[in-house]
Amino acid sequence: MAEPKTLPGANGKRYLLGRVFIWSLLLIAAVLYLGPIYVVLSTSLKDLAEIRAGALLDLPHEMNFAPWREAWSQACIGVRCDGLQPYFMNSVIMSVPSVVISTLIGALSGYALSLFHFRGANIIFALMLFGCFIPFQIVILPMAQTLGYLGIANSITGLIVVHTIYGISFTTLFFRNYYVSVPQELVRAATMDGAGFFRIFWHIMLPLALPIIVVSVIWQFTQVWNEFLFGASFTSGGSQPVTVALNNLINSTTSVKQYNVDMAAALIAAAPTLVVYIIAGRFFVRGLTAGAVKG
Amino acid sequence: MSNPRQRKQQMSVLDRLQRYLPQLVVAPPFLLLVFFVYGFIAWTGIISLTDSRMLPSFDIQGFQQYARLFAMDRWDVAFHNLLIFGSLYVLFALMIGCLLAVLLDQHIRAEGALRTIYLYPMAISFIVTGTAWKWILNPSLGIESYMQKLGWESFQFDWIVNRDMAIYVVVIAAVWQASGFVMALFLSALRTVDEDIIRAAHLDGASTTRIYIGIILPSLRPVFLSAFVILAHLSIKSFDLVVALTNGGPGYSSTLPANFMYEMAFRRNQIGLGAASAMMMLATVAAIIVPYLYSELRAKHHG
Numbered sequence: 010m011a012e013p014k015t016l017p018g019a020n021g022k023r024y025l026l027g028r029v030f031i032w033s034l035l036l037i038a039a040v041l042y043l044g045p046i047y048v049v050l051s052t053s054l055k056d057l058a059e060i061r062a063g064a065l066l067d068l069p070h071e072m073n074f075a076p077w078r079e080a081w082s083q084a085c086i087g088v089r090c091d092g093l094q095p096y097f098m099n100s101v102i103m104s105v106p107s108v109v110i111s112t113l114i115g116a117l118s119g120y121a122l123s124l125f126h127f128r129g130a131n132i133i134f135a136l137m138l139f140g141c142f143i144p145f146q147i148v149i150l151p152m153a154q155t156l157g158y159l160g161i162a163n164s165i166t167g168l169i170v171v172h173t174i175y176g177i178s179f180t181t182l183f184f185r186n187y188y189v190s191v192p193q194e195l196v197r198a199a200t201m202d203g204a205g206f207f208r209i210f211w212h213i214m215l216p217l218a219l220p221i222i223v224v225s226v227i228w229q230f231t232q233v234w235n236e237f238l239f240g241a242s243f244t245s246g247g248s249q250p251v252t253v254a255l256n257n258l259i260n261s262t263t264s265v266k267q268y269n270v271d272m273a274a275a276l277i278a279a280a281p282t283l284v285v286y287i288i289a290g291r292f293f294v295r296g297l298t299a300g301a302v303k304g
Numbered sequence: 305m306s307n308p309r310q311r312k313q314q315m316s317v318l319d320r321l322q323r324y325l326p327q328l329v330v331a332p333p334f335l336l337l338v339f340f341v342y343g344f345i346a347w348t349g350i351i352s353l354t355d356s357r358m359l360p361s362f363d364i365q366g367f368q369q370y371a372r373l374f375a376m377d378r379w380d381v382a383f384h385n386l387l388i389f390g391s392l393y394v395l396f397a398l399m400i401g402c403l404l405a406v407l408l409d410q411h412i413r414a415e416g417a418l419r420t421i422y423l424y425p426m427a428i429s430f431i432v433t434g435t436a437w438k439w440i441l442n443p444s445l446g447i448e449s450y451m452q453k454l455g456w457e458s459f460q461f462d463w464i465v466n467r468d469m470a471i472y473v474v475v476i477a478a479v480w481q482a483s484g485f486v487m488a489l490f491l492s493a494l495r496t497v498d499e500d501i502i503r504a505a506h507l508d509g510a511s512t513t514r515i516y517i518g519i520i521l522p523s524l525r526p527v528f529l530s531a532f533v534i535l536a537h538l539s540i541k542s543f544d545l546v547v548a549l550t551n552g553g554p555g556y557s558s559t560l561p562a563n564f565m566y567e568m569a570f571r572r573n574q575i576g577l578g579a580a581s582a583m584m585m586l587a588t589v590a591a592i593i594v595p596y597l598y599s600e601l602r603a604k605h606h607g
Binding site: 031034052060061124139145148177237252255272275279286 | 433
């Protein structure tokens with residue numbers, strides 16, 4: 010847009026008033042977005058007496074890290090009392106292979122799909138696209154049966170398989186949409202030189218695709234780490250991912266409610282994806298918006 | 305040893321393999337998709353026509369599970385909640401996201417920082433969001449008691465434990481989480497608007513507000529449509545937020561269809577009923593997604 014100062018009506022009192030209005034709305038919004046994380050963080054550092062005094066929005070009197078230690082390694086979840094730590098590790102063990110495998114498969118099949126020009130290629134594309142939108146309630150019953158049949162029910166391996174399978178639609182489409190925008194001359198020139206499918210993929214397309222690899226990895230990681238339905242449906246006890254364990258901790262009714270420990274646990278569960286977002290926010294946004302400009 | 309003719313034939317087999325290689329590479333993941341998405345949809349569809357309870361049976365009985373479903377108050381509440389939650393969630397997320405994008409488009413120096421703040425909720429899980437809002441909104445120690453202690457003694461905000469209002473709490477938390485995403489969508493679209501048109505309108509004496517309402521926002525219709533479709537289908541899939549925030553309560557007053565399905569399938573051994581409700585969810589999603597995908601793909605093909 011043009012510089013505001015060069016525009017008619019863009020100077021003087023009215024302009025200033027407009028700026029004040031815009032800035033106050035933006036700052037109110039910022040406070041509302043930051044509010045919950047501030048409350049959660051400050052509650053996690055208070056002791057229980059301070060919390061019971063009911064000063065929700067006040068800063069903690071002193072930094073008290075005991076709730077964090079308890080949330081990480083001592084809080085009771087179900088029958089076990091070693092905190093969120095084992096479930097956090099479950100989520101790490103679950104996420105890494107799911108992300109890597111689904112991104113690799115997506116990179117290769119997305120490239121192949123971008124080369125399709127025959128009739129019916131659009132149908133394959135549409136079927137994959139629809140697969141990104143289905144409510145997973147529609148697959149959990151047969152999936153529970155299948156995991157049992159394969160002998161990987163109630164295991165992290167089972168969750169890795171599930172996340173990989175349902176991630177492929179997304180990763181394939183990320184890569185496919187990226188590759189169709191790569192100039193065809195590059196591929197044609199390489200074909201002239203006698204390079205085959207895999208050579209072109211490996212030496213030309215994959216190095217070009219670095220940004221979309223980052224997008225795919227971040228997207229998949231966020232999805233898998235934050236996922237709850239599969240974890241709650243297919244695992245119990247010691248093989249649960251961190252989201253399910255967090256929910257069990259929050260909703261346990263057995264002991265005195267330790268709100269500070271609950272809040273520390275919530276922040277621990279949220280930390281990995283938040284860190285990824287802060288470090289690589291640009292790519293995170295691209296993954297989100299790629300979902301809106303499919304096709 | 306081989307004569308030229310044989311070599312030529314070998315070449316052509318390799319050539320042909322090379323030509324079909326893309327199809328061969330796509331085939332395995334595509335078959336996985338056909339089996340694990342469309343095969344499983346068929347499986348659930350068949351189970352929804354049986355009287356399966358704890359274990360799936362394949363003895364087709366007809367549409368009795370659907371009849372049971374529609375007769376249940378619990379399903380009625382869940383579907384009614386979806387209508388309330390879905391429409392308010394989509395409406396407010398669109399409005400707030402669009403407003404923030406337009407405001408951020410006014411040459412704001414701290415744009416990067418503000419954008420990061422508005423969008424971070426999208427990076428955390430619904431369970432964490434639910435946990436945070438459940439704590440803030442709990443009447444005994446949360447924002448209600450805080451306001452009362454500040455001296456505003458008549459302040460009341462007990463929606464989370466109120467049968468009639470609990471679903472609106474879910475709306476608040478969900479809008480908080482998703483509006484930044486809508487903002488990001490609109491902001492990237494606003495950056496592609498042709499500056500010359502805006503400059504010309506300015507020279508004609510149109511105010512900034514009028515330019516946005518009259519020219520820019522109408523040109524963003526495709527973004528409105530995409531955002532609508534994504535938000536609407538997310539609202540139908542909403543599950544974890546309710547679990548963490550209200551656990552469907554008080555009673556079952558704030559359950560959504562996704563929670564109903566989980567309850568029937570995994571807690572009450574009503575697999576047939578769960579499958580029927582899952583099919584209803586799929587049908588609702590399809591009613592939104594299929595026309596959208598159809599028009600998008602057609603436009604791509606002919607445009």
